[in-house]
Amino acid sequence: MKINGNEIRPGNIIEHDGGLWVAVKTQHVKPGKGGAFAQVELKNLRDGRKLNERFRSADKVERVRLEQKDQQFLYENDGMLVFMDAETFEQIELPADLLGERRPFLQDGMTVVVEYHESEALNVTLPEKVVCTVADTEPVVKGQTAANSFKPAVLDNGVRIMVPPFVGVGEAVVVNTETMEYVERA
Incomplete structure (x- = not known):
């Protein structure tokens, strides 16, 4: 689906420079001279590179919709996380660093959302809230x-x-899991 450059919103995934990029931040700029443009901070979904790009309203970009599937986390093996599709029982492996600092919240048997582009798994989304036990705190x-x-x-x-x-x-x-903050007692 093609959209205008000024319609890019944070969270949109676009095809640009032969790669898949997610828009992290967008800012609309109207300089005194020349036409208005959208200043967009992009992050590559495959390798994590960042890029700042200007899009004019006349520029057309290809917006990509990712297919989302519920997958169950099975185990970790040599820095790779193994997930299983609940319907087809197919297993996939994704690098553990994909989750970054949220990795400790991934628990055995947890159902997560894995986002696919065509048949390539690109992203893992944890549930918004996770129950944990306090191991140590001050009296x-x-x-x-x-x-x-x-x-x-x-x-x-x-x-x-x-x-x-x-x-x-x-x-x-x-x-x-997004803000890594206490919400309530379980």
Whole structure:
């Protein structure tokens, strides 16, 4: 599907320079002289390269829709994550660094969304909220009941987050995988 250069929005995936790119940021600029354009920060879906590009409204770009499939995480093998399609039972391998700092939130048997372009798997999206157990945190200090005082905690997967003072060791908490912040008690 072709769209104009000024219609690119963050999150859109476009075909550009022979690769697939996701728009990270877009900014519309109207200089005093010359025509208006969209300044778009792009990130390559295959190798993670970044690129700043200008698109005028007359420029046509090919917008790509990715097919999304639910896949179940099975195990990790030599830095590769193995996922299985719940319907066809086909298994695919993706590099673990695709998830970046969100990798510790991936749990055995978890259902994730894998995005495909034609038959190539490009991206993995974790569920928005994950339940984790607090492995270590400081004890509650009596009298420390300020409205929004948080204390550091280490989860069972090794991730450090800030939790409210009433959360103790061994408690299950819900964590947002996008912002890596405490949401609520589980």
